[in-house]
Amino acid sequence: MNRKQNFEKHYSRLRLEAWLLSILWGLVPGLGCGALTALVLWFTKLDGLLLSLIATAAVTLIATPVYYAARFRPDAVKNARRLDRLGLEERLVTMVEFEKDDSVMARLQREDAKAQLEKIKPSSMKMRITRSLTLHLLITAIVYALLLTLTILSASGIIPGGDELIENAVEEAQEVYVSVTYEVEDGGYIEGEADQLILLGTDAEPVVAVAEEGYVFVEWEDGRSRPDRADTKVTEDVVYIAIFEPIAEDGDGDDGDSSDKPMDNPQENENANQSNPDQESDSPSSAGGKYEEANQIIDGETYYREVLEMYKELLRQRLEAEGDTLTEEERAIIEAYLGIV
Numbered sequence: 001m002n003r004k005q006n007f008e009k010h011y012s013r014l015r016l017e018a019w020l021l022s023i024l025w026g027l028v029p030g031l032g033c034g035a036l037t038a039l040v041l042w043f044t045k046l047d048g049l050l051l052s053l054i055a056t057a058a059v060t061l062i063a064t065p066v067y068y069a070a071r072f073r074p075d076a077v078k079n080a081r082r083l084d085r086l087g088l089e090e091r092l093v094t095m096v097e098f099e100k101d102d103s104v105m106a107r108l109q110r111e112d113a114k115a116q117l118e119k120i121k122p123s124s125m126k127m128r129i130t131r132s133l134t135l136h137l138l139i140t141a142i143v144y145a146l147l148l149t150l151t152i153l154s155a156s157g158i159i160p161g162g163d164e165l166i167e168n169a170v171e172e173a174q175e176v177y178v179s180v181t182y183e184v185e186d187g188g189y190i191e192g193e194a195d196q197l198i199l200l201g202t203d204a205e206p207v208v209a210v211a212e213e214g215y216v217f218v219e220w221e222d223g224r225s226r227p228d229r230a231d232t233k234v235t236e237d238v239v240y241i242a243i244f245e246p247i248a249e250d251g252d253g254d255d256g257d258s259s260d261k262p263m264d265n266p267q268e269n270e271n272a273n274q275s276n277p278d279q280e281s282d283s284p285s286s287a288g289g290k291y292e293e294a295n296q297i298i299d300g301e302t303y304y305r306e307v308l309e310m311y312k313e314l315l316r317q318r319l320e321a322e323g324d325t326l327t328e329e330e331r332a333i334i335e336a337y338l339g340i341v
Contacts, residue, residue: 011074018072023060024133025067030060031140038147042154043162052148091116176200179237182207187215187244198234206230209242218243 034056041051091113153159160168180196192207209227211217217227221241229240319326319334326334 014074018068018074019064021072021129021133022064022068024129024137025071026060026062026064028136028140029063030056030058031137031144033059035140035144035147038144038151039162042147042151049148049152052144052151056144178234180204180231180234181239182209182242183239184209184242185244187212187246188217188242190242201233201235204231204234209244211244214247215244216247218245 034052037055038052091109095110095113150159150162154161176199177197178200180198182190182192182194184190188209188211190207191210193205194207196204198204207229209217209220211227219225219242220229221243224240227242231238231240315334319331
Protein backbone atom coordinates (compact mmCIF):
# COMPACT_ATOMS: atom_id res chain seq x y z
CA MET A 1 0.00 0.00 0.00
CA ASN A 2 1.33 3.45 -0.95
CA ARG A 3 0.98 5.55 2.20
CA LYS A 4 1.65 8.83 0.45
CA GLN A 5 -0.97 7.99 -2.15
CA ASN A 6 -3.54 7.39 0.59
CA PHE A 7 -3.01 10.92 1.97
CA GLU A 8 -2.03 12.63 -1.29
CA LYS A 9 -4.87 15.13 -1.27
CA HIS A 10 -4.06 16.23 2.31
CA TYR A 11 -0.29 15.75 2.35
CA SER A 12 0.67 19.26 1.12
CA ARG A 13 -1.57 20.81 3.76
CA LEU A 14 0.00 18.70 6.50
CA ARG A 15 3.50 19.52 5.32
CA LEU A 16 2.78 23.25 5.32
CA GLU A 17 1.46 22.97 8.85
CA ALA A 18 4.60 21.11 9.90
CA TRP A 19 6.87 23.84 8.49
CA LEU A 20 4.87 26.62 10.15
CA LEU A 21 5.06 24.89 13.51
CA SER A 22 8.78 24.29 13.03
CA ILE A 23 9.35 28.01 12.30
CA LEU A 24 7.38 29.10 15.37
CA TRP A 25 9.23 26.72 17.63
CA GLY A 26 12.49 27.74 15.96
CA LEU A 27 11.76 31.36 16.93
CA VAL A 28 11.88 30.44 20.63
CA PRO A 29 15.65 29.73 20.74
CA GLY A 30 16.17 32.41 18.08
CA LEU A 31 14.59 35.13 20.24
CA GLY A 32 16.41 33.79 23.29
CA CYS A 33 19.76 34.09 21.51
CA GLY A 34 18.85 37.59 20.32
CA ALA A 35 17.96 38.62 23.85
CA LEU A 36 21.27 37.27 25.15
CA THR A 37 23.14 39.18 22.44
CA ALA A 38 21.30 42.39 23.34
CA LEU A 39 22.15 41.87 27.02
CA VAL A 40 25.86 41.49 26.27
CA LEU A 41 25.83 44.56 24.02
CA TRP A 42 24.01 46.58 26.70
CA PHE A 43 27.06 46.17 28.91
CA THR A 44 29.35 47.39 26.13
CA LYS A 45 27.18 50.36 25.08
CA LEU A 46 27.26 49.22 21.44
CA ASP A 47 24.32 49.51 19.06
CA GLY A 48 22.89 46.02 19.41
CA LEU A 49 19.93 46.29 17.03
CA LEU A 50 21.59 44.84 13.92
CA LEU A 51 23.70 42.24 15.70
CA SER A 52 20.75 41.10 17.78
CA LEU A 53 18.54 40.71 14.68
CA ILE A 54 21.29 38.75 12.90
CA ALA A 55 21.68 36.42 15.90
CA THR A 56 17.92 35.89 16.10
CA ALA A 57 17.59 35.09 12.39
CA ALA A 58 20.62 32.78 12.33
CA VAL A 59 19.51 30.66 15.26
CA THR A 60 15.93 30.51 13.96
CA LEU A 61 17.12 29.31 10.55
CA ILE A 62 19.18 26.60 12.19
CA ALA A 63 16.51 25.50 14.66
CA THR A 64 13.59 25.39 12.18
CA PRO A 65 14.76 22.41 10.06
CA VAL A 66 15.87 20.64 13.21
CA TYR A 67 12.34 20.92 14.62
CA TYR A 68 10.87 19.87 11.29
CA ALA A 69 13.01 16.77 10.98
CA ALA A 70 12.86 15.71 14.60
CA ARG A 71 9.29 16.56 15.51
CA PHE A 72 6.92 17.80 12.81
CA ARG A 73 7.85 15.96 9.56
CA PRO A 74 4.60 14.38 8.22
CA ASP A 75 4.47 10.57 8.02
CA ALA A 76 1.67 8.03 7.64
CA VAL A 77 1.05 7.56 11.36
CA LYS A 78 1.12 11.27 12.18
CA ASN A 79 -1.07 12.04 9.19
CA ALA A 80 -3.54 9.35 10.20
CA ARG A 81 -3.79 10.61 13.75
CA ARG A 82 -4.06 14.20 12.56
CA LEU A 83 -6.92 13.33 10.16
CA ASP A 84 -8.67 11.04 12.60
CA ARG A 85 -9.20 14.09 14.85
CA LEU A 86 -11.57 15.41 12.19
CA GLY A 87 -14.13 12.74 13.03
CA LEU A 88 -12.80 9.57 11.36
CA GLU A 89 -12.76 7.74 14.69
CA GLU A 90 -9.31 6.17 14.26
CA ARG A 91 -10.17 4.62 10.89
CA LEU A 92 -6.92 5.89 9.33
CA VAL A 93 -4.74 4.78 12.22
CA THR A 94 -6.25 1.30 11.98
CA MET A 95 -5.74 1.26 8.23
CA VAL A 96 -2.04 2.12 8.64
CA GLU A 97 -1.54 -0.50 11.34
CA PHE A 98 -3.09 -3.28 9.23
CA GLU A 99 -1.76 -2.13 5.86
CA LYS A 100 0.03 -5.49 5.31
CA ASP A 101 -2.96 -7.56 6.33
CA ASP A 102 -4.60 -8.96 3.19
CA SER A 103 -7.60 -10.45 4.90
CA VAL A 104 -11.13 -9.64 3.82
CA MET A 105 -11.84 -7.64 7.01
CA ALA A 106 -8.65 -5.62 6.55
CA ARG A 107 -9.47 -4.83 2.92
CA LEU A 108 -13.01 -3.80 3.83
CA GLN A 109 -11.68 -1.56 6.66
CA ARG A 110 -9.25 0.15 4.28
CA GLU A 111 -11.95 0.75 1.71
CA ASP A 112 -14.18 2.29 4.37
CA ALA A 113 -11.35 4.50 5.68
CA LYS A 114 -10.54 5.77 2.18
CA ALA A 115 -14.18 6.52 1.51
CA GLN A 116 -14.46 8.53 4.72
CA LEU A 117 -11.17 10.34 3.99
CA GLU A 118 -12.56 11.51 0.63
CA LYS A 119 -15.22 13.39 2.54
CA ILE A 120 -12.59 15.43 4.45
CA LYS A 121 -11.71 18.65 2.63
CA PRO A 122 -8.14 19.94 3.09
CA SER A 123 -9.49 23.40 3.91
CA SER A 124 -11.18 22.01 7.01
CA MET A 125 -7.78 21.17 8.49
CA LYS A 126 -6.85 24.05 10.86
CA MET A 127 -3.35 24.44 12.21
CA ARG A 128 -3.34 23.97 15.94
CA ILE A 129 -1.04 26.17 18.01
CA THR A 130 -0.64 24.69 21.44
CA ARG A 131 -0.68 26.62 24.70
CA SER A 132 2.91 25.60 25.36
CA LEU A 133 4.08 27.15 22.09
CA THR A 134 2.14 30.35 22.77
CA LEU A 135 3.63 30.70 26.26
CA HIS A 136 7.21 30.11 25.10
CA LEU A 137 6.88 32.60 22.25
CA LEU A 138 5.31 35.25 24.47
CA ILE A 139 7.97 35.07 27.20
CA THR A 140 10.96 35.08 24.86
CA ALA A 141 9.46 37.89 22.74
CA ILE A 142 8.91 40.14 25.81
CA VAL A 143 12.43 39.53 27.16
CA TYR A 144 13.92 40.09 23.72
CA ALA A 145 12.02 43.37 23.20
CA LEU A 146 12.97 44.65 26.65
CA LEU A 147 16.69 43.93 26.36
CA LEU A 148 16.81 45.22 22.79
CA THR A 149 15.19 48.48 23.92
CA LEU A 150 17.70 48.85 26.77
CA THR A 151 20.57 48.30 24.35
CA ILE A 152 19.30 50.92 21.90
CA LEU A 153 18.69 53.52 24.64
CA SER A 154 22.10 52.84 26.20
CA ALA A 155 23.90 53.20 22.86
CA SER A 156 22.07 56.53 22.37
CA GLY A 157 23.22 57.78 25.78
CA ILE A 158 19.69 58.10 27.12
CA ILE A 159 20.17 55.57 29.93
CA PRO A 160 23.35 54.19 31.53
CA GLY A 161 24.80 50.90 30.41
CA GLY A 162 24.62 47.72 32.41
CA ASP A 163 28.23 48.08 33.53
CA GLU A 164 27.49 51.53 34.98
CA LEU A 165 24.46 50.27 36.87
CA ILE A 166 26.47 47.46 38.44
CA GLU A 167 29.33 49.82 39.30
CA ASN A 168 26.93 52.29 40.95
CA ALA A 169 25.26 49.50 42.90
CA VAL A 170 28.62 48.26 44.17
CA GLU A 171 29.64 51.77 45.22
CA GLU A 172 26.38 52.27 47.09
CA ALA A 173 26.83 48.94 48.84
CA GLN A 174 30.29 49.90 50.08
CA GLU A 175 30.54 51.84 53.34
CA VAL A 176 31.67 55.44 52.84
CA TYR A 177 33.35 57.34 55.69
CA VAL A 178 33.79 61.07 56.25
CA SER A 179 36.05 62.93 58.70
CA VAL A 180 34.91 65.48 61.28
CA THR A 181 37.70 67.57 62.85
CA TYR A 182 37.44 70.05 65.72
CA GLU A 183 40.32 72.52 66.15
CA VAL A 184 41.06 75.53 68.36
CA GLU A 185 43.01 78.72 68.10
CA ASP A 186 45.11 80.02 71.02
CA GLY A 187 43.39 80.08 74.36
CA GLY A 188 41.51 76.81 74.61
CA TYR A 189 41.22 73.11 73.90
CA ILE A 190 38.66 70.53 72.75
CA GLU A 191 37.07 68.27 75.31
CA GLY A 192 35.98 65.10 73.53
CA GLU A 193 37.15 63.36 70.38
CA ALA A 194 38.65 66.09 68.20
CA ASP A 195 39.32 63.87 65.15
CA GLN A 196 36.43 61.61 64.19
CA LEU A 197 35.89 59.20 61.27
CA ILE A 198 32.22 58.32 60.89
CA LEU A 199 29.92 56.69 58.32
CA LEU A 200 28.46 58.98 55.70
CA GLY A 201 25.18 60.49 56.91
CA THR A 202 25.59 59.52 60.58
CA ASP A 203 26.09 61.71 63.70
CA ALA A 204 29.39 62.86 65.19
CA GLU A 205 30.28 62.44 68.87
CA PRO A 206 29.55 65.62 70.93
CA VAL A 207 32.49 67.88 71.90
CA VAL A 208 32.98 71.04 73.97
CA ALA A 209 35.35 73.97 73.35
CA VAL A 210 36.92 74.80 76.76
CA ALA A 211 38.67 78.13 77.40
CA GLU A 212 42.01 78.22 79.18
CA GLU A 213 42.72 80.57 82.08
CA GLY A 214 42.66 84.20 80.96
CA TYR A 215 40.60 83.45 77.85
CA VAL A 216 36.91 83.29 77.00
CA PHE A 217 35.12 81.34 74.26
CA VAL A 218 33.73 83.58 71.50
CA GLU A 219 32.21 81.28 68.85
CA TRP A 220 32.89 78.52 66.35
CA GLU A 221 34.17 79.59 62.98
CA ASP A 222 30.89 78.56 61.31
CA GLY A 223 28.97 80.99 63.55
CA ARG A 224 27.75 78.64 66.30
CA SER A 225 27.76 80.58 69.59
CA ARG A 226 27.54 77.69 72.07
CA PRO A 227 30.81 76.02 73.05
CA ASP A 228 29.25 72.56 72.95
CA ARG A 229 28.16 70.95 69.70
CA ALA A 230 26.97 67.60 68.35
CA ASP A 231 26.86 67.61 64.55
CA THR A 232 24.28 65.31 62.95
CA LYS A 233 23.92 63.67 59.52
CA VAL A 234 27.37 64.60 58.30
CA THR A 235 27.69 64.11 54.51
CA GLU A 236 31.19 65.46 53.80
CA ASP A 237 34.59 66.04 55.37
CA VAL A 238 34.39 69.11 57.66
CA VAL A 239 36.65 71.10 59.99
CA TYR A 240 35.23 73.28 62.79
CA ILE A 241 37.50 75.82 64.56
CA ALA A 242 36.75 77.27 68.01
CA ILE A 243 37.70 80.92 68.55
CA PHE A 244 38.86 82.31 71.94
CA GLU A 245 39.79 85.81 73.09
CA PRO A 246 41.79 87.00 76.11
CA ILE A 247 39.77 88.46 78.98
CA ALA A 248 40.08 92.31 79.14
CA GLU A 249 41.32 93.74 82.51
CA ASP A 250 39.04 96.35 84.22
CA GLY A 251 40.26 99.76 85.52
CA ASP A 252 43.45 101.74 84.84
CA GLY A 253 46.88 102.01 86.42
CA ASP A 254 45.75 104.36 89.20
CA ASP A 255 43.75 101.57 90.82
CA GLY A 256 46.90 99.63 91.51
CA ASP A 257 48.60 102.65 93.08
CA SER A 258 45.66 103.47 95.31
CA SER A 259 45.61 99.93 96.66
CA ASP A 260 49.11 100.40 98.00
CA LYS A 261 48.29 103.59 99.97
CA PRO A 262 48.00 102.96 103.72
CA MET A 263 44.82 103.90 105.54
CA ASP A 264 45.67 105.08 109.03
CA ASN A 265 42.09 105.27 110.25
CA PRO A 266 39.38 103.83 107.95
CA GLN A 267 36.56 104.86 110.33
CA GLU A 268 37.80 108.45 110.41
CA ASN A 269 37.91 108.63 106.62
CA GLU A 270 34.37 107.24 106.39
CA ASN A 271 33.05 109.85 108.87
CA ALA A 272 34.80 112.57 106.94
CA ASN A 273 33.13 111.54 103.72
CA GLN A 274 29.69 111.50 105.38
CA SER A 275 30.16 114.96 106.87
CA ASN A 276 31.17 116.40 103.50
CA PRO A 277 29.15 114.72 100.73
CA ASP A 278 30.63 116.91 97.99
CA GLN A 279 34.16 115.96 98.84
CA GLU A 280 34.10 112.92 96.46
CA SER A 281 33.38 115.03 93.41
CA ASP A 282 35.90 117.74 94.43
CA SER A 283 38.72 115.46 95.43
CA PRO A 284 41.19 114.70 92.66
CA SER A 285 41.57 111.12 93.87
CA SER A 286 37.84 110.50 93.54
CA ALA A 287 37.29 112.32 90.27
CA GLY A 288 37.57 109.07 88.37
CA GLY A 289 34.69 107.52 90.36
CA LYS A 290 32.33 110.24 89.16
CA TYR A 291 32.69 108.95 85.62
CA GLU A 292 32.65 105.25 86.32
CA GLU A 293 29.78 103.44 84.65
CA ALA A 294 28.53 102.01 87.94
CA ASN A 295 28.00 105.56 89.33
CA GLN A 296 25.88 106.72 86.36
CA ILE A 297 22.08 106.47 86.56
CA ILE A 298 18.97 107.11 84.45
CA ASP A 299 20.44 107.84 81.01
CA GLY A 300 23.90 106.40 81.73
CA GLU A 301 25.42 109.90 81.80
CA THR A 302 24.13 111.50 85.06
CA TYR A 303 26.23 111.24 88.22
CA TYR A 304 24.08 109.96 91.04
CA ARG A 305 25.15 112.60 93.62
CA GLU A 306 23.93 115.37 91.35
CA VAL A 307 20.32 114.19 91.66
CA LEU A 308 20.45 112.41 95.01
CA GLU A 309 18.99 115.28 97.09
CA MET A 310 16.20 115.86 94.59
CA TYR A 311 15.03 112.28 94.79
CA LYS A 312 15.33 112.22 98.55
CA GLU A 313 13.03 115.26 98.73
CA LEU A 314 10.52 113.61 96.41
CA LEU A 315 10.56 110.53 98.63
CA ARG A 316 9.88 112.66 101.74
CA GLN A 317 6.92 114.32 99.99
CA ARG A 318 5.54 110.96 98.98
CA LEU A 319 6.01 109.72 102.52
CA GLU A 320 4.05 112.67 103.94
CA ALA A 321 1.28 112.23 101.35
CA GLU A 322 0.83 108.52 102.02
CA GLY A 323 1.86 108.54 105.64
CA ASP A 324 -1.57 107.50 106.88
CA THR A 325 -1.31 104.20 105.04
CA LEU A 326 2.03 103.24 106.64
CA THR A 327 2.57 101.76 110.05
CA GLU A 328 4.93 103.33 112.53
CA GLU A 329 7.42 100.54 111.91
CA GLU A 330 7.38 101.05 108.11
CA ARG A 331 7.74 104.82 108.51
CA ALA A 332 10.73 104.31 110.83
CA ILE A 333 12.45 101.99 108.32
CA ILE A 334 12.02 104.50 105.45
CA GLU A 335 13.24 107.47 107.52
CA ALA A 336 16.25 105.43 108.64
CA TYR A 337 17.04 104.60 105.01
CA LEU A 338 16.86 108.30 104.05
CA GLY A 339 19.26 109.08 106.83
CA ILE A 340 21.73 106.46 105.61
CA VAL A 341 21.58 107.63 101.98
